Amino acid sequence: MSTEERLAKIKKVVEARQKDLAVVLEDIHDPHNAAAVFRTCDALGIQNVYLIFEEEKSFNPRRVGKVSSSSANKWLDFYTYHSTVECLKDLKKKGYQIFATALAPGAQSIFKTNFKNQKVALLLGNEHRGLSAQALELADKKVILPMRGLVQSLNLSVTAAIFLYEVVRQRQNQPGCFLSKKESQKLLKSFSQR
Numbered sequence: 001m002s003t004e005e006r007l008a009k010i011k012k013v014v015e016a017r018q019k020d021l022a023v024v025l026e027d028i029h030d031p032h033n034a035a036a037v038f039r040t041c042d043a044l045g046i047q048n049v050y051l052i053f054e055e056e057k058s059f060n061p062r063r064v065g066k067v068s069s070s071s072a073n074k075w076l077d078f079y080t081y082h083s084t085v086e087c088l089k090d091l092k093k094k095g096y097q098i099f100a101t102a103l104a105p106g107a108q109s110i111f112k113t114n115f116k117n118q119k120v121a122l123l124l125g126n127e128h129r130g131l132s133a134q135a136l137e138l139a140d141k142k143v144i145l146p147m148r149g150l151v152q153s154l155n156l157s158v159t160a161a162i163f164l165y166e167v168v169r170q171r172q173n174q175p176g177c178f179l180s181k182k183e184s185q186k187l188l189k190s191f192s193q194r
Contacts (some may be wrong), residue, residue: 013045015179018047019179020118020176021120021167021171022050023122024122024124025037025124026054026125027132028052028126029053029056034051034156036156037160043072046076047187051079052087053080054132061073064140084135088121088135089138097141099143100136101125101134101144101145102130102139102142103130109146110143110166111146112113113143115171116170116174117174120167
């Protein structure tokens, strides 16, 4: 691919980046599961990924999952925390609504939840334990995938992909969904250095 073709592709990717949509992964055990989520984030134009390592061993998101992420991690921005409370409070200060994915009382179907016209942080938990009690308590809303079978859960990356596709689908034609010209230029400059 020539330099001009590469630059044109990067510009197109930057123009499709979602504004005010973040993914939060709490205490993911297997870095390869997280890397598969990173790949979905890149595919859907989600730039910001927050990682919480309070219970699980931390890993560098830039160094894992070359195969499972197809190097998507190179194009994302990561924010690492060692406290769920600190991460979610920071997101709330930035104006995000926290949507916790959980089989919990009062959880609403993702297909009946409105993600339009607001800053959305989608919170996903550990592969075995799910989200912590702190995360569920601090979440603004709890959302679920309606299941029609006997199994009540899916693999982390599959769950993330379904949730994120629905969020992006709802938001895609909303005013202000994508980065402003100034934000796009800043991201383009950052991409050219990666």
